[in-house]
Amino acid sequence: MANYSTSQFKNGLKLMLDGNPCSIISNEIRKPGKGQASNKVKLRDLITGKTLEKTFKSGESVEGADVMELDMQYLYNDGSEWNFMDPDTFEQYLINDDAMDDVRGYLVEQDMCVVTLWNDNPISVTPPNHVMLEVVDTDPGLKGDTAGTGGKPATMNTGVVVQVPLFISIGEKVKVDTRTNEYAGRS
């Protein structure tokens, strides 16, 4: 993979840092009157999701990370791995359950997701901003003193628990915002 000099740094550029692929979030250049310029860079570690900060001297070069983001259709989960398909090539990708921690509850079969590949291996999945999920368990609504509670917890068919309005009952399909885990309306 090519190396990138600090002069090529821009938001979204993918670099290798301490063995993990990272994406640049911000890049601030400082140049003292008598001294060398430096780049203070904020990055997101694409494996751990953590934000980190690193300062390079200007002109320093860093190994690029072979990271691609592809639109893929989620097919099914066989218990230990999640199956995705590139709709252009029909190539299938298997993603290990460990990489699915944050998104497991939002994957609906046939939905298009963004899959991030590093060296051709999937490392993370971004579900669509809104998904339709089915309520499989929730208290019956409108019982007793409920004024001002703002809703009730409901368990979806994917396992995720979302705060929903009191009138929602088991079996209903609701729209959920995957970025905030909030109820976003009924079907």
Next chain:
Amino acid sequence: MNMREDLKKYSDFLQKIRRYFNDHNVLEVRTPLLLNNPTTDIYIDSISTTVNQAINAKSTKYLHTSPELEMKRLLANGSGDIYQICEVFRDNEQGSQNFNEFTMLEYYRLGFDIHQLMDDMVQLLKTLGVEYRVSKLSYAQAFFEYGDIDILNTDFAALKVIAKTHSLSTDFEWIEDLQILLFTHLVEPKLKDLPLCFVYDYPTTQSALAIVEGEVAHRFELYMNGVEIANGYDELQEAGAYRCCFVDEIDKRSTLGKTSVDLNEDFLLSLSDSLPQCSGVAIGINRLLSQIN
């Protein structure tokens, strides 16, 4: 605010500076902007241009990056106290606070040391309406207080270990570059609560053109709210001392693979009578204004 009011404000500001120097018997001078030699400063690059001095007599000239050397020629030839307000030009500048062209106020006071010059700057700033709380910290104090580092007694290897723990680059040829990086990223952000802060007595590795005494160079910088505004020295006097500095800078430029520059023999020759004992400072006018408004 409309254009006219903006211009008036800037014009008034310059008038006040001129009045201050006039009142203190410091002469305004103009020195050439187009020079035969580029700067030797390691991390400052001159903008070059080709000029025709006669038909078919092309030569390369350089826009000045600072009026320092030309003003020192005047000082060496008996000018006395002088100041200049001028545009300066620098190539390859990067960063949100750096520009290829900016306005500099540079002035020299004979018989002053840097502490007298810092006091004088405080008086000048007062006449410009800047009456902020003044802090003075030695470079070592600043590092100790805000970075927990004994900067004068920490060697290159140990500084690299410290830099690593702060996720800072350690890929440097010389210790001063790492000292500067640590200062920029550990100390400077902590100075942002100080409206007017002088940092003085730099490590000898960062003496630039300042007189060295013991383990420190008599150099200072002014920071306003963490932004570098000015840089001053107890000025070197002898031509030989300048030659040593220039040769060192030229060597370092070549080590870094930067465009090579020649020794400015004309300047060294003009110091045949050495500089009188004096202190001088360069102030970034645009940055100063941005911290006042």
